[in-house]
Amino acid sequence: MDSYTIARGMPYGWATVKESGLPAQFLQKRVYIESLDKNGKVIDKIEVSHNEKNTIMAALYAIHGVRLLINEMYPKLFTELEYETAIKVLEEQYRVVPTESEIMEVRSLFDKYNYKRVALASEMEKSGQYSYGYFAVTPKSPYFGKKFSFKEALDFLSEREGLYYAVNNDGNRCYDFVDKPNKSQINYQKKKNGNEVVFLNFEDWTEYKIS
Known part of the structure; x- marks a missing residue:
């Protein structure tokens, strides 16, 4: 031995x-x-x-x-x-x-x-193990507390064209919408928190500002 x-x-x-x-x-x-x-x-x-x-x-x-x-x-x-x-x-x-x-x-x-989708799916699965869920959303959101397995995350991302979220002045993601927000939600983020709302496009993995 x-x-x-x-x-x-x-x-x-x-x-x-x-x-x-x-x-x-x-x-x-x-x-x-x-x-x-x-x-x-x-x-x-x-x-x-x-x-x-x-x-x-x-x-x-x-x-x-x-x-x-x-x-x-x-x-x-x-x-x-x-x-x-x-x-x-x-x-x-x-x-x-x-x-x-x-x-x-x-x-x-x-x-x-696409390797970036796979990387994101792995991150979504991993973060769910150590926190309440991957997305930073309000309790009213359907994604509040939602956890994903690796396969579930891949399936979820493969059905979407991208993700909507808010970024702060440093460009860091700070709040998630996931689905497309309405005008009042966008204005609230801008006026109340000074954040920009962006759409991460899975086609080219570029963030586009939403107004």
Whole structure:
């Protein structure tokens, strides 16, 4: 029995990284330890054993996470713009070492929904775990206290062209309408709170001022 545990901090807590859970292709390496003299010259080199090599790879995975797997085994699967979102979604929505089918599932989600919609859906699901709901609305709103699973958030966003909300002078979202507000609601935000009402268009992910 192993006398150690290799773990990685995930958004949902600590998760054990097992050598047996890493892909065989990822583990197919040789690892050497070099001894250096005071001038940095190699004076000895030892190849680590198969089991020790796997332990080293598990430790490296625990440090770097799924990006280590993506960079080595799927270097062109995600674009530069999609890359960070892919890492974030894989670490928030999947196991510590995702399978190939799970990684390809994220690729399919990006193709179907757009990577920004997927990122927003993940954020909606995560925020609901630690608060009363994702949207900052009044108790009279149908979205008050509404929580979403990842799939529910994706379905919700896929049926919409965008979201309506108010932003403060710093451009930060501070109040949600979700659906299109009426004139009195827009004027109230402007006159009472000094906020602008905007529409986040899911087509180009640009905020448009609403008057």
